[in-house]
Each structure stands twice: as structure tokens, then as C-alpha cells.
């Protein structure tokens with residue numbers, strides 16, 4: 001089973017068909033239960049939205065753990081922090097991909113230069 005660490009406590013992550021809404025007709029992407037140490041995620045969500053929902057619930061969890069239930073109850077604060085975290089790690093992945101690509105280009109250039117100098121010595 002997948003778990004996520006919230007301030008040192010492993011929370012189980014469960015994907016479910018539907019999360020019962022407080023307001024009828026509302027679509028809930030995720031829910032956290034502190035007493036069960038569990039996060040529920042709506043299974044049918046696209047990967048990116050599921051990731052954001054998981055981070056959103058993680059932010060709720062951290063805020064409750066540090067005793068700021070007042071902030072945890074503020075969905076706008078929670079969502080903005082979740083968006084900030086999500087976008088930060090997206091950028092990190094992009095930078096890592098760029099570094100890998102740059103290393104590949106440098107190695108490719110070195111390989112070609114080596115091949116060229118090998119050919120030159122063969123011709124001499």
C-alpha cells in the first residue's frame with residue numbers, strides 16, 4: 001500500500017471510486033482522515049490532478065499536525081500552498097531534464113570529436 005509521510009507519521013493512500021461530498025453534487029478529489037491516518041483520492045482523476053489532490057491533502061495534514069487547524073480549515077490557503085509546492089517540483093523536474101539533455105549533448109560532442117581525431121590519425 002502507498003503511504004505518504006506527514007510530519008513523521010505514515011498516512012495510507014487509498015484510491016476510491018467516489019468520496020461522499022458534504023454538499024450534494026460536489027465532486028471531491030481527495031480527503032484526509034487524521035484518526036485513520038489515511039488519505040482518500042478519487043481514482044478517476046487524471047495523474048496531474050491526483051498528484052495535486054495528494055499534495056493538497058498533505059498540506060491539510062501538516063497544518064493540523066503543527067496545531068494550525070485554523071489554517072487547515074482555510075481551503076484557499078491550503079490550495080495555494082499545494083499549488084506552490086506542486087509547481088516548485090514541476091520546475092525541479094524540468095531543470096533536471098534540461099541538465100540531463102545538456103550532459104547528453106556535451107558527451108555526444110566529445111564522442112564525435114574523439115571519432116574525428118581517430119579518423120584523422122587513421123588517415124595520417
Ligand SMILES: [Zn+2]
Pocket residue numbers: 056060075078
Ligand atoms: Zn481541502
